[in-house]
Amino acid sequence: MALLEVLIETLSSNPLTALLAITTAVFLSRCLYRLTLHPLSHIPGPLLPKLTSLWLYYHAYIGDEATVIHKAHKQYGPYIRVSPHEVDISDADALGPIYISKGGFMKADIYNNFDIDGHKTIFSTTDVDFRTPRAKAVVPMFSTKNIRGNEVELYGCVDRVIQRMEDEAVTGKPVNVLNLGRSLAVDVVSTHLFQQNYDGTSEKGNRLSVSAFVDAFVAVGRFFYLPNTVFVWLEWAIEKFVPDQHTNDSMAVVHHFVENLVSTTPKGAQNYPGRLMALDLETSEVISQCKDLIFAGTDSTGMNFATICRLLALNPDKYDVLHAEILANANAGPAKKEIQELPYLTGVVKEGLRLSMANPTRLPHVVPEGGWVFKGTYFPAGSVVGCSARELHFNPVAYPRPHSFQPERWLEGNVTPEANKHFYAFGVGSRSCIARNLATIELFMATERIVEADVLRGARACQDKVVIYEWFNSSVKGESIDLIWENKTSA
CATH class of the missing domain: 1.10.630.10 (Cytochrome P450)
Structure with a gap:
């Protein structure tokens, strides 16, 4: 009861401080939820995009989205959480x-x-x-x-x-x-x-x-x-x-x-x-x-x-x-x-299309009701998932020396599944x-x-x-x- 009285007194005497404290508590709770309890919390990735969409907005705006996501894939694997609700998938x-x-x-x-x-x-x-x-x-x-x-x-x-x-x-x-x-x-x-x-x-x-x-x-x-x-x-x-x-x-x-x-x-x-x-x-x-x-x-x-x-x-x-x-x-x-x-x-022509990067970034689609399980990983309904040409077209397994222009890779006997x-x-x-x-x-x-x-x-x-x-x-x-x-x- 004493603690409640102190809280009421603080709210009435220092409203700005109280507002700041409440805002901070809500923000920290939201961050904690997105890191530990959110349905996508099991998806790896850098810290910031797990907490806020501002990370994705920023990299999209300055035009290096595909590059930074590619670096994240190299560090974390084929599934990267690029915003609290979105996942980039590097798997054809x-x-x-x-x-x-x-x-x-x-x-x-x-x-x-x-x-x-x-x-x-x-x-x-x-x-x-x-x-x-x-x-x-x-x-x-x-x-x-x-x-x-x-x-x-x-x-x-x-x-x-x-x-x-x-x-x-x-x-x-x-x-x-x-x-x-x-x-x-x-x-x-x-x-x-x-x-x-x-x-x-x-x-x-x-x-x-x-x-x-x-x-x-x-x-x-x-x-x-x-x-x-x-x-x-x-x-x-x-x-x-x-x-x-x-x-x-x-x-x-x-x-x-x-x-x-x-x-x-x-x-x-x-x-x-x-x-x-x-x-x-x-x-x-x-x-x-x-x-x-x-x-x-x-x-x-x-x-x-x-x-x-x-x-x-x-x-x-x-x-x-x-x-x-x-x-x-x-x-x-x-x-x-x-x-x-x-x-x-x-x-x-196919090598030109592969290398041109006319549309390099993720094509986002929404996981339907009931969710989606892909190779043992669960993606909840409403989450946004997608693949990008940048990840697929420069995959060294599919395209050895992926940045080089090799029309020969598409010839009969050379082209791979x-x-x-x-x-x-x-x-x-x-x-x-x-x-x-x-x-x-x-x-x-x-x-x-x-x-x-x-x-x-x-x-x-x-x-x-x-x-x-x-x-x-x-x-x-x-x-x-x-x-x-x-x-x-x-x-």
Whole structure:
């Protein structure tokens, strides 16, 4: 009773001290719970992420998330607690249950941070009933048959970017192949899916008009793990108090292009917006879905294209092998193979996808009701789990000398089950990249034609290393991947 009286007297005479004491007690109790009693307390990892999500928010923001988590895996093993409620898993066997089996686990709510103009998109939604009819309407456009039916137009996009590369190469100045890759990607997406060419390859200069628009959505990855309410308010504050006119101008250019596209597309037309309009969606949502496609198709494929060009420039011996294969096929007459049947070209494209780190970080999904047991380790319902391309693509067991460019590892007789199992360039399962087929064929086409034209002969990489911000969609520091040709003259 005396102790209670002392406590009451303290509360009444020193309210600030009492408040501080209560706050400290609650904080320490919360920390103790998360360390010892929380359902994920058995998962190892650094101390700070066990206590607070701020650790993950910080590393996501500064762009070294994948690197610090990789170091933690080396110290603690295949399961790392990266926030009080989230686990990063470095084991390809987890891909099946998380992303594939019975449709996989549901996406985490934080994907809503990628909504566009207030609309959920095929990518950002966590609602299966929302996504299914929209995806079903447009999926036929990504079939191999559909893409081959548009082959002439797509090769036209490739040939224009090759001509631009040749024109810039003879200037003796560094050529930003990341910018060229984005130019090609936006033209392929718009030509094939919109049936209206954006014509990015005709734009002069080192900065594509769509790039700031794309970069704005890439930068969402800095705040990817924030609760959606916090994210929305933060996004509003940034736009309000730190306006970026260059980004706003790029947003306006893209909006005008898409708005004009949608307004001139008849309902039921067999292009991307027409197929969505046939579902009687709001016009504003169709515009948002098209913007999402431009962002996703331009960013990742541009990065993959630039990476392949750089890797071939850095490895002239492998370039020569590829050049010989492509020329032999071009001159094979009736025996000419489809480009995706060429073994060394396939190896080059797959190695480029493996090494490019276009999407390096974890794809978070939520453990369903009833929990999940994986290899004897229990993950409670509601916890967030996922695997990352950074962990899988640089696994030395699956890929000996994982940081080296070895197209040969994908040749018949060399490729291993582990290599195939760890390949994660487009995700896996029902929520994998909807445009993976188009993106892959585009890279095959571009690599084939560039090497056949011998454009990369004599090219040298300007950067010793390409450094990225490890966001959901990676961002190249300096915004360029440069090649330079010395003593090259026009034909």
